[in-house]
Amino acid sequence: LDPAALDAALAALPGPHLVAATAGTTDAGLIDPLPEIADVCRAHRARLHIDAAYGGGLLFSDRHRDRLTGLDAAHTVTLDLHKLGWQPVAAGLLAVREPDDLAALHQRADYLNADDDTEAGLPDLLGRSLRTSRRPDILKTAVTLKTLGREGLGALVDQVCATAHEFADLLADRPGFELYDRPVISTVLFRPAHATDAAVAAVRRQLLHRGRAVLGRARPDDGRLWLKATVLNPHTRPADLAALLKAVEELAEGNAPR
Numbered sequence: 001l002d003p004a005a006l007d008a009a010l011a012a013l014p015g016p017h018l019v020a021a022t023a024g025t026t027d028a029g030l031i032d033p034l035p036e037i038a039d040v041c042r043a044h045r046a047r048l049h050i051d052a053a054y055g056g057g058l059l060f061s062d063r064h065r066d067r068l069t070g071l072d073a074a075h076t077v078t079l080d081l082h083k084l085g086w087q088p089v090a091a092g093l094l095a096v097r098e099p100d101d102l103a104a105l106h107q108r109a110d111y112l113n114a115d116d117d118t119e120a121g122l123p124d125l126l127g128r129s130l131r132t133s134r135r136p137d138i139l140k141t142a143v144t145l146k147t148l149g150r151e152g153l154g155a156l157v158d159q160v161c162a163t164a165h166e167f168a169d170l171l172a173d174r175p176g177f178e179l180y181d182r183p184v185i186s187t188v189l190f191r192p193a194h195a196t197d198a199a200v201a202a203v204r205r206q207l208l209h210r211g212r213a214v215l216g217r218a219r220p221d222d223g224r225l226w227l228k229a230t231v232l233n234p235h236t237r238p239a240d241l242a243a244l245l246k247a248v249e250e251l252a253e254g255n256a257p258r
Ligand SMILES: Cc1ncc(COP(=O)(O)O)c(C=O)c1O
Pocket: 022, 024, 025, 026, 051, 052, 053, 054, 080, 092
């Protein structure tokens, strides 16, 4: 998100405005220039939401948290602890700066949160969640934080970011592959050199069907199709990555146009 283009768009469009910036894009793990975007939003009195579903976990890491400078200027932030937090998929959070932003959740129903029960101190999730009959997955998050602490989670974040950089180094050394860019978080886009988009797509499906690897796919600004490895497993070792590249190489040769 380009702050100058955002500034021009907000000046041209009638308000009120809600700006959604991203800290960790789905395709390439890019982080928008958050402090500059926050300044533009402030100048136009626009609300700022930051989708930190993927990148928010960098906050755990002393080494990487600076890259989220500006996050605290947001009115609302989404954070998925099922990405860089190693939780079950339900662990998506919306954090609000002003508690009143959750006013829409303050519904009352006598059978769920009767006033006299609330006054007597009985807890309920209404006012905090849209959900009622669901498993208390927050317990897993609480146990993880209690057991590993911020530093323990930060070490896992550092590990996957370092592994993604090693993977990028490995790709840069191999003439048979193209590397899209150095990873910003832990996402690495790559493709077999000289492959067509159809061959790249076929390689990905074959890896899946043969039970070898689950790779994502992305079509970034260059318009070409790339294989996407989002490294999220702290146990991934260089040998796993080398084996992945070997498998991709073999399948790409088999899919080369004749
Ligand atoms: C940047 C970003 N935002 C939002 C989402 C959606 O998250 P969820 O599936 O938890 O709704 C994703 C999922 O990958 C994502 O990468």
